[in-house]
Amino acid sequence: MLGYISVSEDSALLGHTAEEAIMLREVCKMLGISLATGRNWVRLGKLTPLNSSKKPMLFSKNQVAQLLESIANSETKTLKSRRNKRKVSGNKLYLDYVGVKDNVSAISSLVEILPTNIGDLHIRVILANAVLQLATQLQNIVLEGSTNLVESFIDKKLAISFPEALIYDILGDTAELHKVFPDIAEILKIRFIYSQKDDVLGLIYMSIRNIANRKASGAYYTPAKIVGQLIEALSGTVNLSQKTCLDPCCGSGNFLLSVADTVNDYTMVYGQDNDQLAVLLTRANFALSYKISDIDFLYEHFTVGDSLQHIPDRQYDIIIGNPPWGYEFSEDEIERHSQKYSTATSNNIESYDLFVERAMSTLPYGGVLAFVLPEAILNVKTHEAVRNILIEKGSFSFVSYIGNVFPGVQCPAVILGVKKESSNSDIQVYCDGKRYSISGAQKFTSNNINLRSSDKERECLQKISFSEHKAFLVENAIFALGIVTGNNRHMVLTTQEDDCEIILKGSDIRKYVWEPGGSYIRFTPERFQQVAPTEYYRAPEKLLYRFICDTPVFAYDNRQTLSLNSCNILIPRIEGLSVKYILAILNSRVVDFFIRQTFSSVKLLRSHIEQVPIPVPSDAVQHQLVRKVDDILSGRHSVSYIYEEIDNAIMDLYGLSHKEKDIIRSYCDGRNMFLGRG
Numbered sequence: 092m093l094g095y096i097s098v099s100e101d102s103a104l105l106g107h108t109a110e111e112a113i114m115l116r117e118v119c120k121m122l123g124i125s126l127a128t129g130r131n132w133v134r135l136g137k138l139t140p141l142n143s144s145k146k147p148m149l150f151s152k153n154q155v156a157q158l159l160e161s162i163a164n165s166e167t168k169t170l171k172s173r174r175n176k177r178k179v180s181g182n183k184l185y186l187d188y189v190g191v192k193d194n195v196s197a198i199s200s201l202v203e204i205l206p207t208n209i210g211d212l213h214i215r216v217i218l219a220n221a222v223l224q225l226a227t228q229l230q231n232i233v234l235e236g237s238t239n240l241v242e243s244f245i246d247k248k249l250a251i252s253f254p255e256a257l258i259y260d261i262l263g264d265t266a267e268l269h270k271v272f273p274d275i276a277e278i279l280k281i282r283f284i285y286s287q288k289d290d291v292l293g294l295i296y297m298s299i300r301n302i303a304n305r306k307a308s309g310a311y312y313t314p315a316k317i318v319g320q321l322i323e324a325l326s327g328t329v330n331l332s333q334k335t336c337l338d339p340c341c342g343s344g345n346f347l348l349s350v351a352d353t354v355n356d357y358t359m360v361y362g363q364d365n366d367q368l369a370v371l372l373t374r375a376n377f378a379l380s381y382k383i384s385d386i387d388f389l390y391e392h393f394t395v396g397d398s399l400q401h402i403p404d405r406q407y408d409i410i411i412g413n414p415p416w417g418y419e420f421s422e423d424e425i426e427r428h429s430q431k432y433s434t435a436t437s438n439n440i441e442s443y444d445l446f447v448e449r450a451m452s453t454l455p456y457g458g459v460l461a462f463v464l465p466e467a468i469l470n471v472k473t474h475e476a477v478r479n480i481l482i483e484k485g486s487f488s489f490v491s492y493i494g495n496v497f498p499g500v501q502c503p504a505v506i507l508g509v510k511k512e513s514s515n516s517d518i519q520v521y522c523d524g525k526r527y528s529i530s531g532a533q534k535f536t537s538n539n540i541n542l543r544s545s546d547k548e549r550e551c552l553q554k555i556s557f558s559e560h561k562a563f564l565v566e567n568a569i570f571a572l573g574i575v576t577g578n579n580r581h582m583v584l585t586t587q588e589d590d591c592e593i594i595l596k597g598s599d600i601r602k603y604v605w606e607p608g609g610s611y612i613r614f615t616p617e618r619f620q621q622v623a624p625t626e627y628y629r630a631p632e633k634l635l636y637r638f639i640c641d642t643p644v645f646a647y648d649n650r651q652t653l654s655l656n657s658c659n660i661l662i663p664r665i666e667g668l669s670v671k672y673i674l675a676i677l678n679s680r681v682v683d684f685f686i687r688q689t690f691s692s693v694k695l696l697r698s699h700i701e702q703v704p705i706p707v708p709s710d711a712v713q714h715q716l717v718r719k720v721d722d723i724l725s726g727r728h729s730v731s732y733i734y735e736e737i738d739n740a741i742m743d744l745y746g747l748s749h750k751e752k753d754i755i756r757s758y759c760d761g762r763n764m765f766l767g768r769g
Contacts, residue, residue: 115140118138138150188293190289198295200281202299211263217279217295217299218261220240221292223249225283228285232251241268245265257378296372324491328510329459332354334354336410337453339362351377360392377389408455414443414446416465417441420442441473446462454511456512469540469542470540476537478535478537482540485511488518490507490522552688560707561704563701570662573658574628575621591611591613592612594612595654597658602644610655642765647724678734679737681742682703684755731766
């Protein structure tokens with residue numbers, strides 16, 4: 092197995108079997124952390140190798156298992172304090188998944204009284220009982236006596252017009268049912284309200300399913316509002332009537348229910364998912380919504396399977412849904428997918444990339460893909476292969492920028508519609524509360540697919556990008572991360588003690604200047620979790636910038652000031668260009684417009700900064716701008732007035748017309764400019 096070696100390779104491993112000795116890469120995979128974080132944990136003593144004096148380092152599998160157990164039992168905040176929470180267990184209620192408030196309230200009550208020893212059979216009984224509740228409501232059956240409808244159903248005391256096979260499918264093995272009834276007796280009393288518009292069964296399922304399992308599978312069920320937006324955008328592009336529609340990762344069927352409701356024809360929709368219980372709920376949802384008694388129809392249209400390996404063989408005109416994000420593939424799956432998909436490599440494999448590639452290869456010419464996807468698919472380098480497929484095989488029909496719509500997931504999303512053809516029809520865009528169209532005749536590159544910009548904004552971007560006499564910071568600068576202490580609570584002080592010095596956070600950075608926020612630290616690099624070379628912090632002059640912000644904010648530092656990782660370091664080294672001149676360019680509205688339009692990220696990444704075209708001016712113009720920067724740094728002048736003077740001069744350097752300047756000002760103004768001293 093990957094990462095295992097023989098204990099005979101190191102005498103320090105005596106007493107540990109070959110299966111127990113694993114390499115750091117395997118440890119990181121088990122913990123759900125990056126290799127870099129794993130190395131830091133070793134340095135900090137959070138992970139202890141069996142053979143610390145030799146390489147490759149080997150670790151006890153039992154030690155890692157114990158660490159995982161302590162994380163799952165909330166005994167440590169090591170992973171909970173990080174954004175990667177795949178190993179944390181628990182239950183979560185998706186409040187915006189359905190519209191009926193009484194159902195949200197009922198499921199909230201269910202989660203509160205859920206037993207700690209919840210198992211698969213408990214979940215199945217709860218779901219089957221809910222299905223029976225909804226079925227009796229539809230048939231106006233008045234329930235008396237026992238609230239345990241599953242028990243009444245099994246004992247043949249409940250007669251309903253509903254495919255009995257579906258209830259037995261959900262329950263699975265009925266031999267042990269009586270053992271779990273006492274554990275969930277109170278839950279079975281909770282009542283749900285049937286509504287064809289709501290996937291209440293899906294909400295129950297996702298709310299009681301273990302968070303760790305859900306994240307490992309990449310499953311993020313889609314709120315009803317977003318499903319509605321996708322169907323609305325799709326309906327505006329395609330006549331859905333008599334079109335076969337597939338959701339290859341259908342979950343409990345909320346997308347398919349919405350499509351069927353839109354065209355009032357459930358016979359044209361198909362779904363598949365590798366989660367058997369979710370597919371059973373899809374079948375139950377359709378049986379309830381359309382009073383379907385034909386069990387063979389339900390089995391044929393909604394199947395259990397891995398859509399990346401096999402999709403039932405028929406023509407699908409439309410493929411919709413929300414494919415898994417961040418599914419944890421096994422080594423065997425990675426090898427298998429790498430042989431089949433151009434978007435999969437052993438170094439990088441993302442589930443939603445594979446589903447996009449699969450959909451584009453499955454659709455006939457003229458077919459349409461409509462997926463909810465992370466916005467990163469349009470502009471992050473690791474998704475370049477899937478962008479190539481979208482550009483080569485299709486044309487963009489619509490896009491809605493919907494932001495962070497999944498609870499607890501900081502990942503902006505888009506609804507993306509792509510038609511499998513080479514037409515040049517206009518692209519319908521919904522962004523920042525505005526609806527507009529952009530020309531489909533433009534040429535996209537796999538480097539970045541920018542669908543946010545109107546045609547006029549795109550013309551400005553092209554003017555900026557193709558301005559003459561420009562330089563770039565790529566290979567002409569040093570970038571460094573601010574200090575990662577590993578424990579800010581203990582290492583970052585609020586009062587200055589002996590041997591302490593100021594340390595800056597991102598919130599201390601304004602445009603051009605920094606304003607200390609009252610944080611201090613003892614500079615002991617050996618104690619920090621991650622730290623850049625000391626000479627970068629102590630550079631004679633450097634730029635500090637906010638890592639997380641919706642606009643670029645850079646400050647000048649010539650006092651060798653330390654910074655935390657919310658405040659990163661840039662040391663420009665473009666021959667002939669002053670650090671202060673580059674500071675002015677990076678703080679300008681032009682660069683704000685360029686970066687936000689091109690990348691649309693609250694994180695300012697090195698790759699973003701490196702792609703900014705920096706005009707190379709005459710010496711006279713550069714000296715004039717540097718003098719104005721010095722005026723700001725002196726603190727003796729109005730920052731806002733000088734900023735406008737600098738900004739106008741920079742717009743001229745990019746050769747922008749009056750109309751283009753107004754477009755950029757209109758885009759940037761009305762937001763926090765982060766100007767300091769004045």
